[in-house]
Amino acid sequence: MQQVRAVVAKAKGEPVTIETINIPDPGPGEAVVQVQACGVCHTDLHYREGGINDEFPFLLGHEAAGVVESVGEGVTEVAPGDFVILNWRAVCGDCRACDRGEPWYCFATHNATQKMTLEDGTELSPALGIGAFAEKTLVAAGQCTKVDPSARPAAVGLLGCGVMAGLGAAINTGNVGRGKSVAVIGCGGVGAAAIAGSALAGASKVIAVDVDDRKLEGATKLGATHTVNSKEKDAVEAIQALTDGNGADVVIDAVGRPETWKQAFYARDLAGTVVLVGVPTPDMKIPEIPLIDVFGRGGALKSSWYGDCLPSRDFPMLVDLYTQGRLDLDAFVTEEIGLDDVEAAFDKMHSGDVLRSVVLF
Known part of the structure; x- marks a missing residue:
């Protein structure tokens, strides 16, 4: 287990706080990812406002890119050192949608089995099963999609939610x-x-x-x-x-x-x-x-829903178009901010001043 700083929403409608959280070592089928960039999405604000569910406290953040630090038993799709975009559609492979050859509709997507916690042991609910307003996060290995490591994390991480949608x-x-x-x-x-x-x-x-x-x-x-x-x-x-x-x-x-x-x-x-x-x-x-x-x-x-995407198919293709100069993902990054600036970024959403604020680590 290790400890990192992270943005947590503890109660409905209250400003977020920076907390020290516990990240378990990855278990079977899991990965720990060192987050490099994470966009501030309206969905994170919906979580803070109780608009998704009431399973507080929430570990916010989900539009992220980073580097795999470690993996658990049985993980073969990614390895330590891989540059990845995190996704919330880690397809299961055997639900009725996957069985009929439509995995982009997967009805049983995977999340990490273990829970990240506050220092006192209180379990956190990670936003969209990711929780990436944190220096590191624990996810299901299938939530990591390997892409070209030369790409700018702040730009391509936005494929994790809003831009892909x-x-x-x-x-x-x-x-x-x-x-x-x-x-x-x-x-x-x-x-x-x-x-x-x-x-x-x-x-x-x-x-x-x-x-x-x-x-x-x-x-x-x-x-x-x-x-x-x-x-x-x-x-x-x-x-x-x-x-x-x-x-x-x-x-x-x-x-x-x-x-x-x-x-x-x-x-x-x-x-x-x-x-x-x-x-x-x-x-x-x-x-x-x-x-x-x-x-x-x-x-x-x-x-x-999520742009009917299949991350393993769509993310590498779109990142290639970005690196070729054919898809301007940089245009979506209005500002780069720190972890302490997330609450202010929520305020900027209401004014329409930004497409995306992106937290850099």
């Missing part, structure tokens, strides 16, 4: 391809990644929708061909006007609110696809839409 919502869930038109509603970190993914996939028209001109400017740098400030224009009408009155082939809702999902529904072309990747709160309901409109418009209404 957005890229995957476009490429994997939405099946965006050459010549398609795409609209993305909400241009924060996930929406901006959906725009980058759409451009990467060869979409001919990528329409960014937001209420913040700063985010729209950033979306243009990532590949948006058109922008719509929905405070000034009706989003549905604007998207239709930019697509010859038809609507976009794929509309991605990266906000996750009833009103934005309804905009996505009506802003798509006949037989078009709606992708919901923004995370709603439990109290939100699908807006009232005539069932004849659901039938008459055809197409697909999809949800995208």
